[in-house]
Amino acid sequence: MPSTPRDTPRRDSPRRYAVKLEDYRFTFDAGAYHYEVTNPLVLHPDYDTLLLAYRRPLQGGPRRQVELKRVNMLPGRDARASAREEVRLAALLNHPKISRVHDFIVHKGIPYVVMEHMKGCFLLSVMHAAALVETRLSPAFAVYVAAEVADALEYAHNCETEEGTPLRLVHRAVGPLRIRLGADGRVKLCNFGAAYSELAGRMATPRDLLRGDPAYIAPELLRSMFAANESNADPLTPRELDGRADIFSLGLILLEMLTAKYPLDPLGLVPSRPATRFPPGLRTERPTWISLEFLANRVLSFGPEEIESETELVPEGLRAILRKALQPNPANRYSTAAEMRDDLRFYLRASGASGFGRLELEEERKAILNEATERKLLAAQTIERGVLPTPEELLDNGQTY
Template sequence: MTTMKVLAERYEVGELLGYGGMAEVRLARDTRLDRDVAVKILRSDLARDQTFQARFRREGQSAAALNHPAIVAVYDTGTDPSTTPPTPFIVMEYVEGQTLRDLLRSKGRLEPHEAMRIVAEMCAALDFSHRGGIVHRDVKPGNVMITPAGRVKVMDFGIARAVSDTQATMTATAAVIGTAQYLSPEQARGEPVDARSDVYAAGCVLYELLTGSPPFVGDSPVAVAYQHVRENPVPPSQVRPEISRELDAITMKALSKNPANRYQSAAAMQDDLERAIRGEKIAATPVMTEDERTALISTTPPVPPEGDDDFEGAEPPKKSVRTRTWVLLGVLLVAAIVAAFLIIPNLGDDEPAPVSVPSVAGLSEEEATTALESAGLKVGDVTETVSTIDQQGRIVGQNPSSGSSVDRGSTVDLEIGSGPAQRTIPGDIVGKTQQEVQAALEADGLIVTAIQQDAAQAAGTVVNSSPAPGTAVPEGSTVTIFVSSGQVDLPDVTGMDEQTAISTLNQAGFTNVSTASAPSSQPVGTVVAQDPQAAKAATSTTVTLTLSSGAPNVVGLSEADARTELQKAGFSNVTTVTQETTGAPPGAVVAQDPAPGALPAAGAGVTITVAVAPTPTPTPTPTPTPSPSPSSPAPPSSASPTS
């Protein structure tokens, strides 16, 4: 028999859900909260590597800081001490559904409207993480879940790192991390990256959703990475003509080689996608079609050849060749100018910018201003945003992100934490189902813990919460809801009189009470038994009370049967007397004391009178008459007169 592995004395690890470059993911059961979770366990061969262990732990810390509806939540982290060396693990939200990669395998490509919606939700999740100083670095279809309801969940911040960490030893190597088909050019070159690298990867995902293929493919990761750095993708509309110019423009802007030419934030890309969905004007510049390029070239007049075209002596064949040559050169010149106009902005500026934006996360506004000015930058817009209590009054976001290359004198917008947003626990949660209450609280940004509690209310309904209903709490707080099990303690009422027993049951919530009677040595009306017995039960249960009816009626029974019935009723002190009678069969009980329904006096027993046959009266012996003696004279005889 296989023993189920249990982590942290809490998580029962089950079937394999999937695996990645660093870890495997398994379905598990949280026995404390009675819910399914996903557990990511570091691969055993990597657990010996301290660098990978550190990266893996950092994944949990980074992801745990992200509380957003479109990001897979991280609940817990820990280490499995049963392995050598101990293996780190991360406990995450279990999301039902399929990955975007699975969806592409089944559909090939998506309708433009659906593709835009999905990527817009991805951008919302990425923007949230970027404002917290975290770059995902591995955005790809395999890391995006689609729930049965069609909602997006971005997962696996396994190689993300806090931007403010860029000076750490482990990150100083600028190692190229990520999946080749979705690498930004700066990632492929091993350069520092910022939020705009995730924008590029989101553009790659959008391209694949629209066309069914990534923007670049090759025989090896190196070949693909080279294309990301040096080649321009074919616009989606050339692969799929029904793609609109606006969607072409959004995709190509996100895929610009130079980060400065991309959307400067995931939020900006999200805004353009949502405008395109609504049919509104977008910010991205539309891409020129092939027909428009051809029209532009054809409107440029050809350069005339040298010499006099009217010279009659010119040889016609030579004139024709010279004309065609100059026309061709003119066309090529214009094409080169157009190509330079269209391509060079996307390929240039590979040189580093003069100033690298420093990280000011966690600083006060005054400290951040000093740090930025020392780097040759200016403070731009300063806005407040909700944050944790610890982040109140501190910088929680900046744009551009730290590590970005910008011109000296550029402005950096700052976001300062205003503290947590307040959320009020609804006052009407009592009586609603656990699922209904939990969904409402989680939608309000609260973390919910459910505890089952014995209560008379219907099973699965909420009976209370901590903090109490109606209380205002900071967003992100944990709210404990108490859920009725539908059962309460059924009290033991044996030994009570009928009225007291019924009152006790009613107070405990049991109102369905019936009674029966049975002989007993207990006082008449005393509860001698109950069904069901004391235990946990639903308050709708019918409780039957058996009340004492006193001494049983044993008249007419045999002495043996009478004694048995009396002993069953608790009367062990039984005395038998006999009575001669002809009115009952011998051996039958003809009387009892006390009478049926009564009880004997204290210390006394029950006396039964058993019938016996009457003693027969003796028959008297007759006296014999003596015979006459022969010597005695005969008595005179009376003679009857004769007629």
């Protein structure tokens, strides 16, 4: 596969924002813990604000690094109730490939979700660094990451309450900034803050609010929003939504990793199909990099022709997986994340990459970040702060980051 840089702006192209680091260095007590916030991890208007902090029991004990996710105040939703719901849901998710959520706290009236921090970086950071040094992630890297995420999704989709009641959980926001690559090669799915579930007492989503990440949204989510807008019905009934929506999102991420190109780029080929009439007043939980109407029609028109065009340079075995994962009709997709996971793992074996694992993933990740540093591309890394190693760290082979 040729090594070609991205030739069009990504939805999350680096943008500069004035940041006063002293505003993100403070201490406070909440609940049974003392928190020392050291620096921001993610500061970007299109994503959740993540702060790095040390957490220590007030009664004494070890100090551990955590992430604090600031919960946004959205019209029609109560931020504190939303944070509590996320913590309640996360307490039921106990899987090595899903990041843990520890607590919900409030500081100066601002609610935060306290989450596990795994040293390493987000998949988005590696994808950005690879584009900056004009290289592509290896197919084995992309397939291994996707298989690990599919394994996490299979568990989440089948999770039950303590009483054995199915949660029917759907992540709804699977994206490169919600996939964490550890410094030891582990892969974890993060941030279930936009998840749909049938957890008792859950908050209803306002009819005019599109939750999750619009850049990787499944078409049936948009169709259900349009239908609900017209009929004043609940847009997220179990009939309309299940884990196959997350499979579509993961398919888009896999395609992007393999081609080094965002599949729904506005400069891509848009088929000559009638545009869907966009409901007035519909809004998203996160800002969109292009108009929501354009993005929605791009998602709804992404069909077999586009998949064949986008995967022209992808190995045939992977093309078959992508065709199935990205079917516009969820009935034609993988019925479970486990089926997609198993096909991805079979591809690794059949392609002679069965030995690709944590060690190989970490070696490739570090090599890309090292090259970005050596070529003095540090300034371009603005989504996740402090990921690229310093020149001093490059000289220390024992340093991990």
